[in-house]
Amino acid sequence: MCSGQENGGPLIFCVLEGLCTALILIDAVTKRYPDGTTAVDRLTLEIPDGSITVLVGPSGCGKTTTLRMINRMIDPTEGRITLDGADIREQPVNALRRSMGYVIQHAGLFPHRTIAENIATVPRLLGWDRRQARARALELMDRVGLDKALAKRYPYQLSGGQQQRVGVARALAADPPVMLMDEPFSAVDPIVRKGLQEELIRIQEELGKTIVFVTHDIDEAIKIGDMVAVLREGGKLAQYAPPAELLSSPADGFVEDFLGLDRGIRRLSFFTAAGLELNTVPMIAVDSTAEQMAARTIPQTPYLLVTDTEGRPLGWAVAKERIAGSDALIAFGHSFTAGRDSLRAALDSAVLSPTGWAVAVDENGRAVGVAAQEAIAAAIRTAHLEQSAGSDAIPGASDNPDDAAVDA
Amino acid sequence: MGGFFDIPSDLQASWWGLIGLHLQEALIPVLFGLLIALPLAQLGARFRWLYPPMLGVTTVLYALPSLAFIVLLINWTGLSTTTVEIPLTIYSLVVLIPAIVDGVRSVPEETHAAATAMGFGPFRRYLQVELPIAVPAIFAGLRVATVSSISLVSVGALIGNEGGLGNLLSDALHYHRPILSWNSVITTAVLAILIDGLLVLLRRLLTPWAVR
Structure with a gap:
């Protein structure tokens, strides 16, 4: 299944005819706890290589559990997860984790280590020498937009937004192919969050990591995701689609509710204003x-x-x-x-x-x-018509009721 | 003869010598207490069910009167400094174990999760992340344990010449020289305050990262 190529751009590598190589494959995974609660229920997801996949849903939908099963902080009850075709249980757990950057809410920096030492954590664990790791840390501070003068400071001396940037730099330090991000921006104020989101998109354009991003904020999901998986309570997958398709054709009432009332307006974010005729007279x-x-x-x-x-x-x-x-x-x-x-x-x-x-x-x-x-x-009407003519992903776009709202 | 610093010859030490003896008897138990408390606290922090009984045992041991404890120990260790140091070591545990456990538990959940996710094994995580972050809490415990140990050493005077500055108290009675008990009390108090100050200084040096 190769959905989403039309909107995702050249993000999915297809090596075998008609087959996608999903870098991470979550295969019929279930997580049940001893007390009987099911956090994740037979979830199957192909997480494509080199793109941002967002897991979004209300609290209790199993999105964080799913993320933590990818780096084996939680083991699935049933099913399996593969990374580049190999079961993640095949390699030593700490080696697996060092190959995956991890960014968390509130950053989770080490308070007793300087900013440069925090960023150099994984390179040091991997055995880099001190000087090499420090040079790498300074390089990354630059990449995530941090002043190098902060290198010798301690985390308590930084603002929430700066700490979160350090968190991203620390996750990138050993250049891991995979980044796991668990609500990384939800504890900072909206203006800082917007800056961090834009920074992430920019960094991703340069580095092309495979990013799995968990959030409860559907706007964030639509803004940064190449693919968005909407999960519902009990850890069931409600829909897995590129953001534009999610907005135009939500799979069911739950997804529609979750997207909110203004999804027609938000979908316009995916239409360029380049074709708009401008009047230069008045x-x-x-x-x-x-x-x-x-x-x-x-x-x-x-x-x-x-x-x-x-x-x-x-x-x-x-x-x-x-x-x-x-x-x-x-x-x-x-x-x-x-x-x-x-x-x-x-x-x-x-x-x-x-x-x-x-x-x-x-x-x-x-x-x-x-x-x-x-x-x-x-x-807008023209853009809808072009979408429905150029893609089978958005059926019935021309009779989208949102057109009426825009006309009014 | 009879001045503040004139120490009776039966103590076989100068004033400075008594201070040295007192510090040795007070600090070695705290050091051993710390060495015993570190692994025990790690067990208590990891296996939550183990922590309450562990606390119970240390509290019961703390409740044993020091004199009775010392008299019991004379059977094995004789009239030696060891006989004084063993109870003091055990008493320090009642403060140090909860201090370390609370310190390790105070590591923020996200810092703990981040360490795990970056590939720290449990042992490395304890040594490089949890313990350093627990340093301020551990020092809070060390300060209480050290000061109480300095004051308790004097009990050793009751089994002969093993009480450090406390020996001055028995000599004050013996020779009818009240000035010696003043010396004992004041010197012990000043010692406790100085050592406490040193511990505060050491903690500041070890934790440049702590919010002030």
């Missing part, structure tokens, strides 16, 4: 003359976007009033970057502004055009 520089303003007023809208002399947007003005000499500006909310941002950013920009128009800027923040909500709605 834009004036702040020092424009009345004639110039009149020439740029269009029938579709009574507003004009005012920019500074460099072309950066300042706000909207009512054309008639500005021509009559008023300096009043209406906030434009936020802009979106043309060609880079998604339709979700464009739509949000349009619904945020009282004028109903989104402002598109280039990489340097200069306004390159504006788009009405109607134009964005049309672009």
Whole structure:
């Protein structure tokens, strides 16, 4: 089964015809405790090589148990787990664990060791000499965005976000092919969490690890996952799909509930705004003359976007009033970057502004055009049609009820 | 004759000599106590069912009056410093074992899990992660054990010349020189305060990582 290639990009290596080599294969695994509770129930998952697979679900769904069975911190009651085709029980447990980076909530740093010593832990366990391990630690501090001046500090001297970066660096230290991450960002505040998520995506683009990531936060799962496994209470797999497919076709009511009411809007994150037609007419520089303003007023809208002399947007003005000499500006909310941002950013920009128009800027923040909500709605419809024509993964996208919500 | 520092000749030691003897009799038991407590505490921390009976036994031993303990031991170890040091060693366990167990248990669950997940075996994890993190708690126990040991050594005076500074107390009665008991009490107290200060200093040196 090779689902998800369309959306996952060149992430899954297929060496034998029609067969995926999942780096990690969880094969009919069950974990039952002596008191009779079943944490994981006949779970089968192929975790593809070189991509981020997210296990997500409510508490008690067995996601952490599943993660801990991969590095044998918990042994399954039934079933088996293979790594590159070999049963994980075949090699010594500590060797297996040293080949898998592990990042945990609250970082779990060693309080009695400096930052550099913390990061160098696994290389030292593997027998690297002190100098080599330290050089590696400094290199990794750089990679995860930590100031090297922190190398000799102790964990208590760092903020929660910095500690979590150390946790990621420590897991990467011996360059393991596999990274296991157990709710690594859930104990830091939302702004720091967003930064850490983006950092992880960036690091993953450079390193291409096989990452298994556990979270209870579906937004995080959709943001960072190449594949998302939704688990339900009792450790049963509810759905295993790429995030875009999860949003467009949830397998059942449980997944639909778990995704929440705004999955249509969130799905727009996967549609690029590149095809959105921008209107370049109703834009004036702040020092424009009345004639110039009149020439740029269009029938579709009574507003004009005012920019500074460099072309950066300042706000909207009512054309008639500005021509009559008023300096009043209406906030434009936020802009979106043309060609880079998604339709979700464009739509949000349009619904945020009282004028109903989104402002598109280039990489340097200069306004390159504006788009009405109607134009964005049309672009969304087109994107849905293209999705359903180009992929069998999203059946019935054209009659998706979310279109109606966007039109309104 | 008769001054604060004039030690009667039957003690066969100067004031400094008595201090040396006193420290030796007080500190060696704490050291041995620590060596015995470390493995016992590790067992108590790993096998939770073992810890309550272990605590019970040390508490019962602590409840034995020191004089009775010493008199019993004379049958085997005679009138020697060993006879004083054995009870003191056993008394130190009642403080040291819970201190180490609490210290090891205070290692945060995520730090413990991270160590396991990075491939530390149980023995290496105990030596390199759990024990170092338990150092502040262990030192808290060591301070109590050391100070109480310094004060208890004086009991040794009751079986002859084995009480360190405590011998000054019996000589004070014997020679009707109350100044000697002042010397005994003050010197013992100052000694306890100084050693306690040294332990605090040592802990600071060993734990530069602790939050202050």
